[in-house]
Each structure stands twice: as structure tokens, then as C-alpha cells.
Amino acid sequence: MSAKPGKSNIYDVAKLAGVSHQTVSRVINTHPSVRPETRQRVLDAMAELEFVPNQAARTLVTSKTNLIGILAADTTLYGPAGGVNAMEIEARRAGYATLTCSINPSSEAEIRGGIERLRRLGVEGVIVITTHNRPAIVAREVLTDIPVVAIDAEYSPGELSVDVDNLDAASRATQHLISFGHRKILHITGPSASFVANQRRAGFVATMRRNRLKPLIAQGDWSIEAGYNIGRDFDFDGSGVTAVFTANDSVALGLLKACRERSIAVPTRLSVVGFDDIPEAGYFDPPLTTMRQEFRAIGHEAMSMLLRTLAGEREVESEFLKLDFMVRESTGPAPLL
Amino acid sequence: MSAKPGKSNIYDVAKLAGVSHQTVSRVINTHPSVRPETRQRVLDAMAELEFVPNQAARTLVTSKTNLIGILAADTTLYGPAGGVNAMEIEARRAGYATLTCSINPSSEAEIRGGIERLRRLGVEGVIVITTHNRPAIVAREVLTDIPVVAIDAEYSPGELSVDVDNLDAASRATQHLISFGHRKILHITGPSASFVANQRRAGFVATMRRNRLKPLIAQGDWSIEAGYNIGRDFDFDGSGVTAVFTANDSVALGLLKACRERSIAVPTRLSVVGFDDIPEAGYFDPPLTTMRQEFRAIGHEAMSMLLRTLAGEREVESEFLKLDFMVRESTGPAPLL
DNA sequence: CGCGCTAATGTGACCGCTCACATGCAGTGC
DNA sequence: GCACTGCATGTGAGCGGTCACATTAGCGCG
Numbered sequence: 001m002s003a004k005p006g007k008s009n010i011y012d013v014a015k016l017a018g019v020s021h022q023t024v025s026r027v028i029n030t031h032p033s034v035r036p037e038t039r040q041r042v043l044d045a046m047a048e049l050e051f052v053p054n055q056a057a058r059t060l061v062t063s064k065t066n067l068i069g070i071l072a073a074d075t076t077l078y079g080p081a082g083g084v085n086a087m088e089i090e091a092r093r094a095g096y097a098t099l100t101c102s103i104n105p106s107s108e109a110e111i112r113g114g115i116e117r118l119r120r121l122g123v124e125g126v127i128v129i130t131t132h133n134r135p136a137i138v139a140r141e142v143l144t145d146i147p148v149v150a151i152d153a154e155y156s157p158g159e160l161s162v163d164v165d166n167l168d169a170a171s172r173a174t175q176h177l178i179s180f181g182h183r184k185i186l187h188i189t190g191p192s193a194s195f196v197a198n199q200r201r202a203g204f205v206a207t208m209r210r211n212r213l214k215p216l217i218a219q220g221d222w223s224i225e226a227g228y229n230i231g232r233d234f235d236f237d238g239s240g241v242t243a244v245f246t247a248n249d250s251v252a253l254g255l256l257k258a259c260r261e262r263s264i265a266v267p268t269r270l271s272v273v274g275f276d277d278i279p280e281a282g283y284f285d286p287p288l289t290t291m292r293q294e295f296r297a298i299g300h301e302a303m304s305m306l307l308r309t310l311a312g313e314r315e316v317e318s319e320f321l322k323l324d325f326m327v328r329e330s331t332g333p334a335p336l337l
Numbered sequence: 338m339s340a341k342p343g344k345s346n347i348y349d350v351a352k353l354a355g356v357s358h359q360t361v362s363r364v365i366n367t368h369p370s371v372r373p374e375t376r377q378r379v380l381d382a383m384a385e386l387e388f389v390p391n392q393a394a395r396t397l398v399t400s401k402t403n404l405i406g407i408l409a410a411d412t413t414l415y416g417p418a419g420g421v422n423a424m425e426i427e428a429r430r431a432g433y434a435t436l437t438c439s440i441n442p443s444s445e446a447e448i449r450g451g452i453e454r455l456r457r458l459g460v461e462g463v464i465v466i467t468t469h470n471r472p473a474i475v476a477r478e479v480l481t482d483i484p485v486v487a488i489d490a491e492y493s494p495g496e497l498s499v500d501v502d503n504l505d506a507a508s509r510a511t512q513h514l515i516s517f518g519h520r521k522i523l524h525i526t527g528p529s530a531s532f533v534a535n536q537r538r539a540g541f542v543a544t545m546r547r548n549r550l551k552p553l554i555a556q557g558d559w560s561i562e563a564g565y566n567i568g569r570d571f572d573f574d575g576s577g578v579t580a581v582f583t584a585n586d587s588v589a590l591g592l593l594k595a596c597r598e599r600s601i602a603v604p605t606r607l608s609v610v611g612f613d614d615i616p617e618a619g620y621f622d623p624p625l626t627t628m629r630q631e632f633r634a635i636g637h638e639a640m641s642m643l644l645r646t647l648a649g650e651r652e653v654e655s656e657f658l659k660l661d662f663m664v665r666e667s668t669g670p671a672p673l674l
Numbered sequence: 675c676g677c678g679c680t681a682a683t684g685t686g687a688c689c690g691c692t693c694a695c696a697t698g699c700a701g702t703g704c
Numbered sequence: 705g706c707a708c709t710g711c712a713t714g715t716g717a718g719c720g721g722t723c724a725c726a727t728t729a730g731c732g733c734g
Contacts, residue, residue, distance in 0.1 A: 052456060054689085059393035400689080
């Protein structure tokens, strides 16, 4: 009731409690050598004055901001959104706040701008979550004095990163289709500038080649529309394609709609494999066979690595995760054409 | 190459440029009365030392943090994620950074903890985006000295908020079904603690009553699973229900799957109306008739209101938005049972 | 030619906190 | 009984900026 919060400082509290400002500081920082009785007196004074420690002043002297930057591409997508959320919660547990900066990962200017922005804000570490390589590379190049953890970027020894084995996952997805007897398989890719998309594509191509099959490629961009448009226009009969592996679940959703419109039965005539296992995937028509990504776990792990590094831990190791394959009803034996 | 960034201060720069620290400060703040030649000399020195202004020091003296807090419920969901993203971009344009704090809106402790956390971080204003009322109420109660903008909370005169006319929207959705001849309509609600969910429910109930029809209610919680479970277990034949209005699109997705499994034809036997128009909605089977929410626009508007208030503008007015109805293929004339 | 005025720059205090160090006072050992 | 230790507390400096004000130079003008 008395004073407006944020208006009183440790000297006001000290005076009211009848101690020195240093003792107040000790109470704030839960220093051991303060008599319980004294501590209580200070706490009471703080409560009465609605004292809120001035973060800027602490930061100024300790040069600890307790801020972690997150450089992210589209945080609207399910994957990044979950990851960022998990990071925030994990950071909070360690007393850190997160500052998210969204950028277009294809724009060098935005990448540099975002990094510069985070740096000026004084972040103690940065997590880069994009499916592109470039942001992580630039961040590491520019931010030489603070730790950088990359998610879904090309692994390089000595750097901190949480990576998913997209090559292996795409390979397994492809193999799944091949073992069902499919021979002509189409892959609808993600954007060509995306590292992750390229890994998935490479896994697909390599597996097809290994089986002496010709990899068929259609260029997509992660979007539902891309899946729909390709599904609507592609000549399945002429090409003899009996299965499609899409770069993500959204693309698969668009593709499934096109199939419905063209009366292409899934999986009887066409098998479809997605990637991500978004919450909706199991409710598609038919329920989608897909590679499951644990986005929250990935975000959590990345933040944990960063926090450990910040805490001075030496032996922090990069992670390389394998994915679970969710076999549902959108895939089946190849039809006899 | 020379010094580590963040290591030099204005005095170092001043010395190197042969000016006083105050002149350096003037250059940082683009003060008019600095000779172009002097300015350039200072800029060169800053570049050479890789000088980065210390945000904490500026904040300490100006008591301007340039930070805006966002108190959000589940930022993983499509709606909030889009809104928060739009807010961040809008804030950045005005030189502000956003600090997102995720909470469980049903926990009083988490609400208070989140608010206290933002306050300690020194935010200059807060946007509350939850579908619950409580967080906004508590935020306004506690944060008396900074502006608070609420999204999707009960409107109260004199307070800043961006609201969607859920009552009207639910009413129109219901009316749409009624005008198709449906008489027995089921509403699957959102969580009972959610203000928004209750508004939608109230709009449904009022419209049914106005048409002398009995409102049928099933309790949901926004989730796909809720829609699926209710769709799987509900006795459509016994009850004679021919249409369902769901609290959001996810619930509708679950319901549609259940219908498929039970061979309940949509819209021939059962019409379904959703709410939100998530990107996937038009790709459901069948494409979903739903109320469209412009989440990004809502976030943008809320941030704009907050920024205007922070800039000292007096006449900032709350918004009350009407929604567009997207009629697609999941609704049709009531069947003759 | 000296007055006032403005543009460009410099000086020192201070924002609120923590740090290193100083002090006071009990308890301990010989 | 006295130096020695260690706990509880106090003192003053300084983190890196900005603010208010002081100072200097340059110029028009009566």
C-alpha cells in the first residue's frame, strides 16, 4: 500500500530495517552469514516497501544478465513452438529468462540482425533453432565469446549441437516402403535451402540407389499447399508411382486431400509416409505413417547443454538422436499395376 | 580483431577517438549536435574496439528496459504461437524485446509466479494471452504501475484489451446449422475454466434457446482426443443429433475421425462446425466449415495498443473483433431421420 | 571590438547494486 | 588474560552509461 513497487532501493529497505545496505544485499542473495532474526527484519521491510531488486543494477556490477537468446525461424510451426516452449521452461528452472528472436533463415541480413540484436541485449548464450545451416554458422562466427548450441544444423566436431539423424530416418522411411514392394517412390522435398530437408532427401536418394531404384523427386517447401498441388498434378498412373515419402506431415496432409479428390485410394493404390508426427497425424484420413520427432525433448536437451556449459561444465557433449517410426495406416503393400 | 566484444566501454572508445565519454554517448544516441567528422571518428573507434553498449548501464540510469512481457498459456498451440510471434515482430520494430512466460492458467500460483517473474525482469508492459480470465485479472491487480493488455479475457471498461466476439461467432455458427434445418445440435465445449470456451458455449445455448431448441452439451477440453472420444461414444442415432458445433478445430478433427470409423457420413448424416480455422482445417476430410480467427492480427493489434500506451498516447481504445465464417464442406442440410 | 547567442564538446554526479575489505564482538586455546 | 579465529555486520568504491550543467569556440551585429 505504501510505496509504488520498483521505487524503493536497498538503502530504503536498509533504513527501515535498521541495517546497512550490504546486509540487505546479503538477504537478497541468501548469503549464509545473516542472523535469522536480522534476515526476517529485512524481509519485512522489503515486503512493506514492495521492494523489487533492480535487475539492471545487479547486471551492471555482476555482468550476469541471466538471459539466453533463441534465434529461431518460424516459431509458428508446431515443431519450433514446442521446442522453444520447452527451452523456456528449462531455462526458468535455472533462473534464466529466454529472449526469442524470429528470423527468416534465408536472409543473411536478418540472420546477422537477429544475432546482433541478441548480443546487444546481453544474452549469455544462444540456441539456434532453424532447419537451415547458415544461421548456426554465422552465430558461431560472430558470437565467439558466448556458447552457441545449434539444433538441426550440420554437426561439426567441437561445436555444441542437438541433431536428429535425418539421414537415417529418411532411409528407414524409404526402406519401409521398399520392403512393402514399392519400386517407384516419389519424395516431396522441403525447401532446397534447408539443411534438414536436404538430409531427408539425401537419405531417400541413397536408400533408393542402394536398392537399385530410381529416386523420383518433387520440390516442395514444407507447406500443405505444396503437398496438395503436387498431389493434384502428378501423373501417378503414367509414372507408375505407388508410394510417396513427404518431407513432413503437413505436406502429407495436402497430398492426402488431393488423393481423395482424385479417388486415389490410400494405401491401396498409393502409400504415404510423412515426417514429424504432429499431433494431428494420427487423425488424418487415413492415419499417417510417419517419423516421430520429440520436439520438446530436443529443445529441452539443447537448453540443458547450454546451461551446463554456462555453469562451467567441461564435458558437455553434442547429441545425435534416432527417431521412432510410427507405422499407421497410410502405408501398405504395393499394388499390382 | 583487437578486443573481445563487450569488453570495452565508452571511455575506451572516447580515448581512442580523442573525445570525451559524453561525446561517445551522444553518438550512440544519435544526438544532433555532433560534428559529422567527430561522429565518424567515434564510429571508427567503436568499430575497432567492437564496442557494444552495455544495456544494463543504460537501463540503470534511464530506467527504461525496452522489455515487454508476454504471459501466455500454451504457446505450443497454433493460435497463441502465431499471436506471440506477431507480437515479437511488432515490438522489435519499436525497439522493444519480448519476454515470454508460459504458465498453466488454472494455477493461481503459476499465474502469480509468472507475473512476479516478469516484474522482476523489469518489463515496461505486459500482454496476457490466455483463454482464461484469471491471469488477466491478477495481472491488472498486481501490475498497477505498468500497462496491461489482455487478449481473450472478459472486457471491462477502462482496461485495455483485444477481444473476439465469441458470443456472436458461436451464435452465427449455430444459426448456420439451424438454417440448414438441424434441430438437435450438440456442442462439444472447451475446458470449463476457459472464458473463451464459456463464451462460445453461451452463444450456442442462447441461440438454441432463441430458436426454442434444446441445447445439447458435451464437455471437452480443446483436444483432438476429446473430440474423438465423444465422437466414438456418443449415441447419435438414439439422440437424433444431426449436427455438432465444436469449441475448436482440433476437437472437430477428432470427431471426424470417429465418424469415419463409425461410418457416419459427414455432412450427409452429421454436420460439423469448428472454430479457429487452423491451416489444416481446409484439408480435413471433409474440409471443415469453421470460424476464422486471425491470430496474428490479434497479437499485432494487442502489441500495437501496448506500444501506443507506452509512447504516452492517451486515446488507446480496446478492440472487439468480429470473425469471418468459412463455409466449407462439413456442413449441409439436415438429414431426414 | 566586445556583446550575446548558438553549436560542439567536456565535467562530475549519480542510477542501484555487489565487491573487497574493514570492523566489532563472541568464543577458543594456551 | 590475551592473541587468534570466525561470524555478523558495516564502509566505500566502482560497474558503464546518461543527465544536468559548465565550458569553449565561432559568428553576426550594433
